[in-house]
Amino acid sequence: MNRGRRVLLKGLGAGALATALPTTMGAAQDASTAPHSTTDLIRNGKMKLSFRPYELQLKHTFTVAGNSRDTTPVVLTEIQYEGLTGYGEASLPPYLGESQQSVMQFLSKVKLESFDDPFLLDEILAYVDSIEEGNRAAKACVDIALHDLMGKLVNQPLHRLWGINPANTPVTSFTIGIDTPEVVKMKTEEAARFKVLKVKLGGGNDREMIETVRSVTDVPIYVDVNQGWTDKQQALDMTHWLAEQGVEFVEQPLPKTAVEDLAWLTSKSPLPIIADEAFQRLGDVADFQGVYSGINIKLMKSTGLREAQKMITVARALDMKVMIGCMTETSCAVSAAAQLSPLVDWADLDGNLLISNDLYEGVKVIDGKLTLNNLPGIGIRKRTA
Structure with a gap:
């Protein structure tokens, strides 16, 4: 079993592999010539995380029991790998207890360069979770970007x-x-x-x-x-x-x-x-x-x-x-x-x-x-x- 197949089995599971391969390879295609062959999916690249603050403008003042607001701060993330980009987001309503500053401080500690295999989500996300307690939205924006990247690497939507x-x-x-x-x-x-x-x-x-x-x-x-x-x-x-x-x-x-x-x-x-x-x-x-x-x-x-x-x-x-x-x-x-x-x-x-x-x-x-x-x-x- 080649390395690409091992990666997919480990990262997606056997059921998901059966879903992904027919579209990415094709039953009659050879892995060496398929445009999205599994041998080409994982190379020796490094993931690069970037992030920036953004302010969401609400169409109407939003009021719930306890507070009202016209904007919501977010932090937008990107994970680049081998020419592809996965997108993520941390939304930060007041009650969540996180801010753009706290999210960006957390993300500055995330070193994805130490991982050369973006399909190993359990390992990567366990590492991200271990950096600090709390910071749930900050962790979510990394998780979302990684899942987006994973789907793009096999050219399939996550639900599939x-x-x-x-x-x-x-x-x-x-x-x-x-x-x-x-x-x-x-x-x-x-x-x-x-x-x-x-x-x-x-x-x-x-x-x-x-x-x-x-x-x-x-x-x-x-x-x-x-x-x-x-x-x-x-x-x-x-x-x-x-x-x-x-x-x-x-x-x-x-x-x-x-x-x-x-x-x-x-x-x-x-x-x-x-x-x-x-x-x-x-x-x-x-x-x-x-x-x-x-x-x-x-x-x-x-x-x-x-x-x-x-x-x-x-x-x-x-x-x-x-x-x-x-x-x-x-x-x-x-x-x-x-x-x-x-x-x-x-x-x-x-x-x-x-x-x-x-x-x-x-x-x-x-x-x-x-x-x-x-x-x-x-x-x-x-x-x-």
Whole structure:
């Protein structure tokens, strides 16, 4: 077995290898002449990581329980290897606890030059994770860029390498932030092409928010409270009212530290209770069985795609619901997360649609449904205008 084949088996797994090789080599082609032969995939190059800050401009002021903002800082990354470039992104909303400065300080410590095989993701990402505790978004932007690079090296989209059927992507919700009835009505009307809405609550005008949305549309609603409720009985009463309004689940209704109250609420609520702020990394999944009905996976919390895949597997084994979400992000991070979306129950991947200065083109929303393309890696290209 030549070195290229060993690399693919180690980095992708046998199932993914069977998916990748027919397209990259062709059944009748000889490996020495194939345009993307496995012997040509891995040479003796070195990976080069670069990064820069960028500020996302929101189309509308975005308000959740606790804060409002008009911009979101991000750090954009690139990993160059043998003429190809993998793209990544760290999105940094205030509650995440990271900043452009902290991300760039972390990334300055990442020395990918010591690895000459970009397919060894377990080894590379274990090294990145070991550099410092925390820094989840910083680690995610490296993980995303590595996965993008890997797909480009075999000229395949990630969902194909993972054996995921792109036809099974879910609809995505579109987020309506806390605001006045006039603005909420306007935003709801603007979101008419979406089949489900995600409404932020916890600002003291919860019933008004839902009633305003319902005055415009009868599509299903996801509710995200962002820890904005404090009383478990009032929370339970609200879940019953929300169920009558066509709400499908409630995300992080109580403070993440109120574990016993959350478990009580989950056991009595007519709606699933989903963990968001309380849920960060893989080790949290098993701890939340019985406390929540399910989890909301975000790449900026999970340190990227590698761990997000494992989270889905563990959650399914524990019979928990799975949602995949995002921060305010460009199409880079959103398209990366969308590669996993056919595996989940719900998707909230609209972060790129909330900004006016996206640098990339990637996953599309067609008739409310996430639609993956066949571009290699995470499925993005840079915008030309």
